[in-house]
Amino acid sequence: MIRFSNRSDLGQLNAISLEEQKTKNLTQLNDSNPTHFGLGIEKFGTYVPDPRGSETTREALANFLKSRKDPISPSNFSPASSERLYLLSSTSQGYSWLIKLLCDPGEKVAYPSPGYPLIPSIASMEGVEAVPYFLRFDGSWYIDLPYLEKVLEDKSVKALVLIHPNNPTGSYVEKEEFEEVERMCREKEIAIICDEVFYEYSFSRTPGRISGFSSVLTFALDGFSKLLASPQIKTAWIEVSGPEEEVKEALTRLDFIADNFLPNSWFQNQSTPSLLELAPEKVKEVRERCMENLELLKEAFSKPSLASSLIVPDGGWSALVRFPATVDEDELVKALIRQFSLSAQPGYFFDVPFNCVAVSLLPPTYETKSRIEVLIDTIEALSRE
Template sequence: MFSRRIPPQLEPNALARAVDALRESAAPVADLTESNPTRAGIPYPDGLLAPLAGAAALRYEPHPFGSPAARAAVALDQRRRGVDVDASDVVLTASTSEAYSWLFKLLCDPGDAVLVPSPSYPLFEHLTALEAVQATPYPLEYHGRWSMDLAAIGRAQDAVRAVLVVSPNNPTGSYITGDELSRLAHLCGERGWALIVDEVFADYPLDADAPLTDIASRAGVLTFSLAGLSKSVGLPQLKAAWIIAGGPAAERAAALARLELIADTYLPVATPVQVAMPHLLEAGAAVRGAIQQRIRHNLDALRTIARGHPACSVLPVEGGWSAVVRVPSTRSEEALVLDLVHRERILVHPGYFFDFPGESFVVVSLLPEPRLFADAVSRLFQFVSC
């Protein structure tokens, strides 16, 4: 009766079951997977959401790509990174996830493929399957830093329509480099592929010095950069994100004309958040600053604690909200994370969740409240070193 786009197995996995059981028992859990800034004690300025209730939000004037004022505010916000974006290239969506679904509708027929990085964001499996698109992984390889396997991308088959890049990547934290971008853009140009660059974490550089961002304005082939309020200003509950289209004018215009039909069919972005967009992007800088401070502080703490545990190592983190820790392979990653839940009441993501090429890795979020973070990380290292 049901579509094959939905996976046949819907039961929660062993880790999710263990966490549910622990939460039902009301035992406190140190959650090092927390990636929701509204639950991490980040300060939000008073009145930040006040414009959502303004009189202008009472009038409904639908625009497929979002109101001109909201799109102009997004374009203007790119200037803080020194980039000139035309508001006509900005498309508002309710989330980055929705942006992916629109771009797959735009670029792919059922059965076509998109190239996705591995390890990376686990949601790609569902985002592609729900659009009847195949996700074909290409490796990111670790040699002191994570780099794209461009030879593997070059071997991809005919059904490919687009290459996805996450920069900085979740969870490896790696930004695309200038050299990777020019080689990738060359391949895309040759094969007629579009480039989709998820830049939701681009505002959060850590080890990276002057990382490459705003890829849509640099690539020279049809490119879509994705970002949104969820990460840029720590407001995932407002459900507003954007696509910035870039590349040769004729291809960009053809893509936007088709995207407009998709956007007009759904009109998902609520009026109040569009009305508030200029204020949210301006006042939200304070939230971004608080998140930047938090992740830097926690990364320093993580490295300091790791120094006392030579069997473990924290991989370099160019940017983003998470860090990858290599731990001794004394048991499987699944056994390790289950033991951590049961014995220490610490929750971390296992590397296999992101398709790491081997064991043993755990991924920790850098967002949690600093005391909780330092305590849980100390106990984590103690546990895996034993």
């Protein structure tokens, strides 16, 4: 049984709350909701706070999620339900809530490295330590499972983060890897937090979604920032799945956490159902752009004499360009800035264990072509110094 944090413990209801539960159509003397008294803006209707977000919106979202039928483990899968969804303003908020739910200050959450540095930053603000487990590279990326098992032997580790696919490596959690991860988490009673924001952007095949996994308490994160390529919309969600008793307890505690924030807005409720209808075409458009740029990159780095090489991702919005250790990452980026007003994120930003820079697959191909030519030429020049 998963142990939840003390800070998410509601304790027992007080005498007034217990008495209120016995009474229907209760009137509050201290009701300070202006929409109950005709004082709000009429077109926005009556405000009915719900820690999980509007039920109507969650039902639309659940129907959308149920249409995506590719679970990583079909025999251990629960279809999306509106009762197990939380509407958020961002996946970052989701990480914050889940760390509050699962970890007391001083405890730990395990996260993949290389990776985007968001999780250590959020964990630090929650008073929790983020400990890395490693993705290794031998021509393709894979989880160092023996090392991960050692990390999870630490009883203060309360949650394991999976990025599916990872940013910036573009690697998915393979089915065989997940079977081992699931075993470790089940044996050690550790919850899974799975970030699937880039899942739709695969370039070949995918091993299946982890969202909805039912054998271990699992929290899946997703949202419109990637699904609609529109981070300004500020709509995301948590999908909860797992053993029934653990899910029930998690929902009760998450309700308590969410009730302190109530981020769901009228604008989200009005727009989300129609925005969900746009997702398939938008994903198709963005994926095609990424694949066009990836093919362009493959061609650009096909010359065997180049000092640099392309690490081909399985999915996502970026690729890594690798170059020799003799070319300093900082010197390369500074040269790009000085000579071409072009900047880049070096590999050490993500704790990549070799020299590289991350390249976006989103620009128009003509822009990508010119930028990559500049990058290759600059690496070649520095490698000859």
